[in-house]
Amino acid sequence: MSVTDRASSALAERMARARGALAAPARTARTTVVIGRLLAAAFVVCFLTGLYSHLLQEPLPGMRFPTWPGVYAFTQGLHVAVGIAILPLLLGKLWTVFPRLLLWPPAGSPLQLVERASVGLLVSSALLEPAIGLVNTYQWYPWPFPFRQTHYALAWVIVGSIALHVAVKLPTIVRYWRRRSIAHDRGVADE
Template sequence: MKLPAPPTEKSFASPLHHPRVATVIGRWLGTAVAVCFLTGLYSHFLQDTPSWLPIPSRPANLYRVTQGLHVLSGIVAVPLLLAKLWTVYPKLFAKFDPKAIRPALERLSILVLVSSMALELFIGFVNTLQWYPWPFPFRQTHYALAWLIVGALLVHLAVKLPLIGANWRRTPESAPESLPAETTGLTRRGLFRTVAGAATLVGITSVGQSAPAFGPVAVLAPRKPNVGPQGLPVNRTAEAAGVTGIDANWRFTIMGPRQLSYTLEELRALPQSRSDLPIACVEGWSQGARWEGIRMRDLLAAAGAAPNSRVRVVSMEKGGFYATSELPEEFAADPLTLLALRLNGAELALDHGFPARIIAPNRPGVLQTKWVHSLEVMT
């Protein structure tokens, strides 16, 4: 029995596989990727700040907005990527001459782009669940993949620029009436509405972790506002950090021009200030809260240090990537930055950092160090 001929690119006659459709969805996907990349870059630099890049402490809610957009744009990119791949998959059946440089470069860029983007979106989503089923460090790998995606995307755009330019706007040549009859029952406009609707739906059902108004419908969000001890979610518990509390001998120390030491009662007796600041985590969730404690710049002044000193914060946490953190000059001097002792009108819960934690404006939650027992003035 004679086998049927293998399909070719022309075997897929639907006008939904037209370059105009791919261009429109590609614009949406490109916007999501750009937002995700830029906000992710900002998050990376906040955690690993190069010496040449000053990071401001204000606006106080900036990181809450940028990281919420980062995770939201990454989630929205999933249905957009699937739709984009569906529009162009007939190209896989096109004849390919491996000796031709342009087609070879095009296919290589697509291979790198699609595989790296799929992996990036997968590990990014799994990170929001705080599940790490791999041996490599997430943050460094996520950062490297982002640059790989950008490089592959630029190559792909350069190769496809003439085709993109020809289909950027709707023309008579790309209009549905000039193409073969539709066989799927779905028009182009219907496809665009379906893809936009799917992206909007996953966005609305996940953005509630950083936008409280959407909290009731945040079925895809791993965290919800106001859920947790003292009305605030918890990522890393005291048990996971190996912290069981303090005993009667616990003292808080500041190592600076003058070394100071305080009991918890002595810390509570110092002048207290209040800051209304959110906890904004790299996983995308955020929640505003009312914090009370001692201003960092007041502690530095008492230790004889300049208010804009760099400060190393040391936790009682047993190991871990964030058992210590560095508070840059702008953040140490900001009057909103506190050594917090109370949260939402009550003493800190152990899972929220009892006896003391750092809270500062425009900082990732992983750098708002909990269970603090000492400060070291670095400059």
């Protein structure tokens, strides 16, 4: 057995012990799906209200919007409130799937590698987007990039990443959309 095989075997054992230590009754595929659908709905609400704001500020040629009093204030209030609510939902979803980060090897095939990379893009952009949005509510800009354009571009990255993630995880989502967890479904093995 080569040095790399022994190291990989030792790492796999340690990762398995860590996953066992992190086991919790609430870390189920069902919990992940329930939080995920709330999180996806929240991102869609933020995306649509943000798109409305963007198109009001930079309308496409020939585009006109009615200017009803209070509509913009309502949509932006909803955008900010739901955007703040995304943070605990996102942390909850990450908590339910955290043991999946401890799989060894991290990807068993090129397809799994692409899937894990797309999840990495989704998670990083989903963490960054509400964080810079929250900082924006204080009108503090400690970064060198333009907030509005970056926030808008990240929104498209997130929506695309969510669509890809849902497509990949659709069998799991369908299986746990309405069904209650059963004892043998414990864990996020198929999530």
